[in-house]
Amino acid sequence: MKIVCLDRSTIDESINFKGIEDQAENITYHDFTPSDKVIFRCKYAEVIITNKVVLTKAQLEQLPRLKLICIAATGTNNVDIEAATALGIKVCNVKSYSTPSVAQYVFSMLLEHMQKSAHYIANTRQNHWQNSPIFCHFSLPINELSNKVISIVGYGEIAKAVERIAHAFGMKVLIAERQGATNIRPERVSFEQALQLADVVTLHSPLTAETAGLINKQTLALMKPTAILINTARGGLVNSKDLLSSIKAKQLGAAILDVLEQEPPPQDHILLNTVQDNLYITAHIAWGSLEAQQRLVDGIANNIASFLNGERLNQLN
Structure with a gap:
């Protein structure tokens, strides 16, 4: 699986991504991705990890290889889930970590x-x-x-x-x-x-x-x-x-x-x-203890593993 993480800088650099990396043939990290770079950075991606980067219908329609969107959060308002569903793209979030x-x-x-x-x-x-x-x-x-x-x-x-x-x-x-x-x-x-x-x-x-x-x-x-x-x-x-x-x-x-x-x-x-x-x-920090951040990343890894096994863990569509 080719995985692209659009906003790695939203997670502390000490957090271990090994659970995700073990499932990737190739993984690319971007500290942050402006909207006009999403398509270029994700054109070969099969899995996208996004915390707050917005993924719109117009963008998703231009990403034919995309199979799974992993939201690095519980809230889902940054992804057009209806458009993703119509395109056959699964969307997952992570609950309870924070x-x-x-x-x-x-x-x-x-x-x-x-x-x-x-x-x-x-x-x-x-x-x-x-x-x-x-x-x-x-x-x-x-x-x-x-x-x-x-x-x-x-x-x-x-x-x-x-x-x-x-x-x-x-x-x-x-x-x-x-x-x-x-x-x-x-x-x-x-x-x-x-x-x-x-x-x-x-x-x-x-x-x-x-x-x-x-x-x-x-x-x-x-x-x-x-x-x-x-x-x-x-x-x-x-x-x-x-x-x-x-x-x-x-x-x-x-x-x-x-x-x-x-x-x-x-x-x-x-x-x-x-x-x-x-x-x-304070600057939206309540969610972000190091322990919570590690649970979040581990939850993303579990969502990817579930998807690869044909299961529906945390799938929203």
Whole structure:
């Protein structure tokens, strides 16, 4: 099999690709592939590995040797699966590889906000403790997670991992029903109630036409002024303009974002051109522990092996 990896630089250089390489007669790695180079680089490929490089119908129609597309992620919006199906090209993704990593991120960032660890480490390095007239030195309040209400929006595998950790901290967990649902499923609360009661709202929904802009001026207004919003799902779930207005007006306690609508974001993105102590933004890193990245690559290897054996592991079409 001739395999072409279109964006190897999205995976850490320490990650072992041997499981994939063992199945390839020839494998070519590209750090990143712009759209106008896809056809040239893949014209002889039988298998394409892509993390975020988009594969369109027009491109796939010009790749007659292509048999399998391996998406190096769970999300599939970068590949025209309908076109691939019509052309007889199989498409696979990898599920569950990032669950521990994303759940860990949610609580590492939440704990940093509540505990102020970086602030207090810096204080000690700056001799504030050493110069204190008493045995300790407090300059910012510290809060506990215990007995706080965490509302989970979207209830897939990652959300369930977050739920387990929240219970371990003694938090009260609410599972939000879909917005606009007329029937509330057992052990869930309405979307509106989940926002109203939450000390923490964590988003784990896919981005669809129904969920785009889910967090906006109206839904933010439902939340407590001390509430914390966490988004590790998709940037498009949150209206950035409305979020910034809410934070500036102190209508929200804090926002922790690992994703934005466009990635990488433009230099002039409104959330990146403001200084707010209660706004934390990281560069889509929640998924990417080294362990998760290795599970991802091993999952791709398993998908290729399954395809070669005539099986359908993780096939989407």
